[in-house]
Amino acid sequence: MINNKKKLVGYVTNSNFNEKIIPIPFQNILLRNYCKDNNFTYVLPYNETVFKNSYSQLITLINKLDKDSAIISCSIFMLPENENHVKKVLKLLKYKKTYIYFLYENIFLNSNLDSKKINFERKLAKLNNVFFNDDQFKRYLNILLNKS
Amino acid sequence: MANNKTIDQFSNTGITKFAVNKVILDEINDRVISLIQRKKKLLTSKNKISLENFHNSVAVKNLNEIRMYLYAQLNKQDWILDKMFELFNSQIKLILGDELAVQKKVNLSIQLPNDNSSILPMHSDFFSGESIYQLNLWLPLVSVNKTSSMFYFLPKDSIKMINEIKKNSVSDLNIIFKKNYKKIKWLNLKKGEAAVFSPNLLHGNVLNKEKNTRFSLNLRVKNLYSPYNHIYGNEKKLGSFYRPYNLKAMTIFNINNSFSFD
Numbered sequence A: 001m002i003n004n005k006k007k008l009v010g011y012v013t014n015s016n017f018n019e020k021i022i023p024i025p026f027q028n029i030l031l032r033n034y035c036k037d038n039n040f041t042y043v044l045p046y047n048e049t050v051f052k053n054s055y056s057q058l059i060t061l062i063n064k065l066d067k068d069s070a071i072i073s074c075s076i077f078m079l080p081e082n083e084n085h086v087k088k089v090l091k092l093l094k095y096k097k098t099y100i101y102f103l104y105e106n107i108f109l110n111s112n113l114d115s116k117k118i119n120f121e122r123k124l125a126k127l128n129n130v131f132f133n134d135d136q137f138k139r140y141l142n143i144l145l146n147k148s
Numbered sequence B: 001m002a003n004n005k006t007i008d009q010f011s012n013t014g015i016t017k018f019a020v021n022k023v024i025l026d027e028i029n030d031r032v033i034s035l036i037q038r039k040k041k042l043l044t045s046k047n048k049i050s051l052e053n054f055h056n057s058v059a060v061k062n063l064n065e066i067r068m069y070l071y072a073q074l075n076k077q078d079w080i081l082d083k084m085f086e087l088f089n090s091q092i093k094l095i096l097g098d099e100l101a102v103q104k105k106v107n108l109s110i111q112l113p114n115d116n117s118s119i120l121p122m123h124s125d126f127f128s129g130e131s132i133y134q135l136n137l138w139l140p141l142v143s144v145n146k147t148s149s150m151f152y153f154l155p156k157d158s159i160k161m162i163n164e165i166k167k168n169s170v171s172d173l174n175i176i177f178k179k180n181y182k183k184i185k186w187l188n189l190k191k192g193e194a195a196v197f198s199p200n201l202l203h204g205n206v207l208n209k210e211k212n213t214r215f216s217l218n219l220r221v222k223n224l225y226s227p228y229n230h231i232y233g234n235e236k237k238l239g240s241f242y243r244p245y246n247l248k249a250m251t252i253f254n255i256n257n258s259f260s261f262d
C-alpha cells in the first residue's frame, strides 16, 4: 500500500504544534525536499484553518485523495488532539488505502499500530507539562530537602 | 455616481465588477506573451501564442514551470504590482483608503481546460489567518465564464456555511460545498473587466470545463490600520505576509520616533 504512491500532498498549519511554529513557506520547503530526495511528486498543500481544534482541511483532503497519492506533513502534533478524531482520520485513511507520513518524527499513519505509537509519543510529550516543569520540580525538591 | 454604486454594491455583497483601462491591460497582456515566447522549449506548438488557447501550446507537465517563470519575471521590480495599483486605484481608494498593506507579490493563475492539477477548493482567505478586512483584486487577462472563472457565495450563505465548518471540527468542506451548490455565484467577466471582492466570501474554482484557458492575476490589499489576526505566531501579519504601501508621513514619523503610552 505504501509503495504504490507516486504523489504526496502537503498538509500544513500556521498554528503551533507541540510548542513549535514553522512558517508555511518553510514547511513547504521541508516537505518538497523530502519528496525530491525520495522520488515523489510534491503536490501543493492543504492549509488547515485557524479555527480552534478544526481539522476540516485534513478530512477534506483525505476524502479527495487520488489513488496514487498519500499525505505528507511535518509532525504528528498536527493531528487532532481528540483521540476519537484521530480514529476517524485513521478510518478514512484505511478506507482510501493511503497514509500520512510525518517528517519530523519519521512515522507513518495507516494502521492501528501506528496510531498507538503516535498516541504514545504525544502522551509522552505531554508529560513535560505534567511532571517535568520547573514548579513541580521545585516543589519536589523542597519536599526532599525538608525531609532530610 | 459610479462611486456610490461601487460603495453600495461592495458594502452589501462584498464584491463588485468594473471596466479597466484597456491600454494598461494590453501592456500586461503583451508582457505576458513576450515572456512566454522566451520559454519556447517548454511549448508544444510554434503558432502565435494566444492566452485563450494556451492549452494548445503547452503540456500540463510544463505548466507549473511556465507559471513560476512568469510569476518571477512579472514581479521583478514590482512591475506588475504597480500596474495592478494603476488599474484598481479608484476601487482601492473607495473601499480601503490610501495607506495600505499589500501582499508581497502578485499571484498568477493559469487554468487549462480539464486540468485538475490547479483546482483551488472552496475556502475563505481568513481560514489561514489573513485579515478579514482584506480586499482581493482579481484581473482576468481573457474573458472568463462559469467554470473557467471562480465561484463565490454571497455573505449570508458564506456565514452560514462557515458556521457549519466551525461547529464540526472534522467536517468535509466538499460535502458542505455540494450541499450548497445551488447558491453558487460565478464571477463572469469579459476581457477588459475586473473585480474586487472580500475573500471572506467562500470562494474557489472547479475543473475548467469551458473551451478556453484562464489567465488571471490576483493581489491582496488591506488598509494599513485595519485589524490583523491576533493569533500568536501566525505569519499572516504585517512584515511577514503584508508589506506597507504608500506609507504616510505620520506613520513614518512614529516608526522613526518611539513615543509610547507605557
Ligand SMILES: [Fe+2]
Binding pocket: B123, B124, B125, B199, B203
Ligand atoms: Fe482565496
